[in-house]
Amino acid sequence: MQIDVTHRPGNSAAKVTLQPGETITAEGGAMIAMSGHMQVETTTHKKGEGSIVGALKRLVSGESLFLNHFTPAGAPGEIFFGTALSGDMMEYNLNGPGLMVQGGSYVASAPSVNMDIQWQGFGKTLFSGESMFLIHLTGMGPVILNSFGAIYPIQVNGEYIVDTGHIVAFEESLTYEVSKAGKSWLSSFLGGEGLVCRFRGQGTVWCQSHNAGSFGAAIGPSLKPR
């Protein structure tokens, strides 16, 4: 399996080249083009295991209910993945420690990668206004993630704060808590920052430069009611 991210950063797409028998699993709706001999199987869960409960959990996390599994038949094949918002994509190779991915940033992964949804608690989700659902990826193999805007990594050594709308993914070695941005709750809400994620420990957080919620708030008032 070979992954190349092209058209970065504005209109990035991930090109995945598969050998016969190799499979890539992707979020429903992510495929933009592929070889004619690609076999597609659609399930609500990871191929060969999982349940409808897992699929429902994925649905509430902002991902699609369905996963598609692409396998070229007989000869090597290729497939391109894209996303709705303009922005960058990244490839991450899982090799031991797991990765926590913000709901909505997941695009695709190898079948050797396991996925589980972790819900961050009702109160936190309600107040942050973001889907603070995280997808917990474990196992071995490549993962493709997307962002709204550019992706910049932060090496956390101690403590660092990231706005909940700007998280793409972070290493499992980091602990985190959803908390206030300022010294007081009043300051956090008046200042429009609301809830932020406070990371502790050592590891990398990948941030997206832009916040889809903020862009929605900017364009929303100009759109006619549906």
Next chain:
Amino acid sequence: MQSSIEGGPAFAYINIDLDPGETVIGESDAMSSMAADLDLDAKFNGGFFGGLAKAFLGGESLFVNHFTNNTNGPRRVTLVQGTPGNTRAVQLNGQEYCLQPGAYIASTPGVTLGVKWAGFKSWFAKEGLFKLTVSGQGTVWYGAYGGLLEKDVDGEYIVDTSHLVAYEPQMKLNIQLAGGLFSSFFGGEGFVTRVEGKGKIIVQTRSLSGLADWVNPRLW
């Protein structure tokens, strides 16, 4: 203070490294990430009445955030505007600068934000009845949806409505038809802004209202 604009032109964001004791002021919701030991305080945007005026007239937030480094080493805060697009920094040395409502992202403490009556012509040009002015000493970061074109004007220049982002205060704005009656309305240009005077103007290559006009007919 060290600062750099990264990710431009499509996804510009601002990295600001504050030295001990330094403060930077950012508009509401501009913070994307920051060192955990920076102090964040929400304050009225220029006092209670000043904040109200800027919020309701200047298209800015009622509160702004003050990021202060009370540690003994440099600390980073990353700020970004709500829309994808480019960002610029302007150094003020006593002069004034006019911004389109909503364009302001951040500034250093020596900069004063104000709102001024821009007139019905400006409102007609979809630039707002009031304009945001920045003055004083220091750095102002501002941005817009799309790329930012810089143009030295000497005499007059025409800008499509809702595309003017920033201009020097001596520039006069006028509204007019793009061409004759027929070409203005059937050619899709409608009204345009005529900028007169001598100075720099900044034009955004896209506009949110243009995007909304494109999306709206497609919503059912």
